[in-house]
Amino acid sequence: MTPTGVLVLRLAGPLQSWGASSRFTRRTTESAPTKSGVIGLLAAAAGIDRDDDEALAPLTALRFGVRIDQPGTRIRDFHTAHHAVTGKSMPLSERFYLADAVFVAALEGDHTLLTRLHTALRTPHYPPFLGRRSCPPAGPVDLALHADARLENTLRDVPWQASAWYRRRHRHSPPHRLTVLREKTTDDTSPADTLRDQPLSFSATHRRHALRSIVTEQVPLPAGRPDLPVEHDPFEALTDDLTDVPDEESA
Structure with missing residues (x-):
């Protein structure tokens, strides 16, 4: 029997955008990372060419799930562009992003493959991005690699x-539960939704995606404190000073 494992990622950044149904001048985002977006991130780190469907296939076979640890805020941007040769203005487009969101993504499958991907994330061939090239991560993406683990247990147990x-x-009113979106197994009888984010090909000339069944559930807020990456926040001192200052209504 092939050894299995779970690769865990922390997806955090100023902006993220995970489109599953974007068309023409309206580029939307889902409320959580899509499987196609995360597989694309891993494929880029591993140096897989977007036209190499054979090399991509083992990655798409991984089972995927995501936990929403910090929902973020949906924002809209109006995007303008000009043709590189003629200088003619291109159509105005709307692009949607998630600001200040944090997710835990997990992929379950062959442990040898996950080990290679874990190594690739630490020395990526192409830099990772959170759905779009304009959305770099705020810190390291790789969080952990667990042997003989299950997707459900990992998404339940990883610290907040x-x-x-x-x-x-x-700190005075933390969430009691977190939302998990996990890929449904064939023997799972839980109700599920579908999303067209199962990648079949990333070819620029013929991108293809299939429908994927997703189970949505709530898990208790995990115990313990995470080993968060060191972040420089220029407003931290100001925030700390104002933390205990009452607002006008309570003063």
Whole structure:
């Protein structure tokens, strides 16, 4: 029997955008990372060419799930562009992003493959990005690699990964439960939704995605404190000074 494992990622950055149904001048984002977006991140780190469907296939076979640790805020941007040769203005487009969001993504499958991907994330061939090239991560993406693990247990047990400022803001009323979106197994009888984010090909001339069944569930806020990456927050001193200052209504 092939040894299995779970690769865990922390996806955090100023902006993220995970489109599953973007068309023409309206580029939307889902409320959580898509499988196609995360597989694309891993393929880029491993140096897999976007036209190499054979090399991509083992990655797409991995089972995927994500936990929403910090929902973030949806924002909209109007994007303008000009043709590189003629200088003619291109159509105005709307692009949607998630600001200040943090997710825990997990992939379950062949442990040897996950080990190679874990190594690739630490020395990526191409730099990782969070859905779009304009959305770099705020810190290291790789979080952990677990042997003989299950996706459900991992997404339930990984410590809460919300940013330090978010934890301070919610220290008196932290969330009791976190939302998990996990890929449904064939023997699972849980109700599921579908999303067209199962990648079949990333070829620029013929991108293809299939429908994927997703189970949504709530898990208790995990115990323990995470080993968060060191972040420089220029407003941290100001935030700490104002933490205990009452607002006008309560003064």
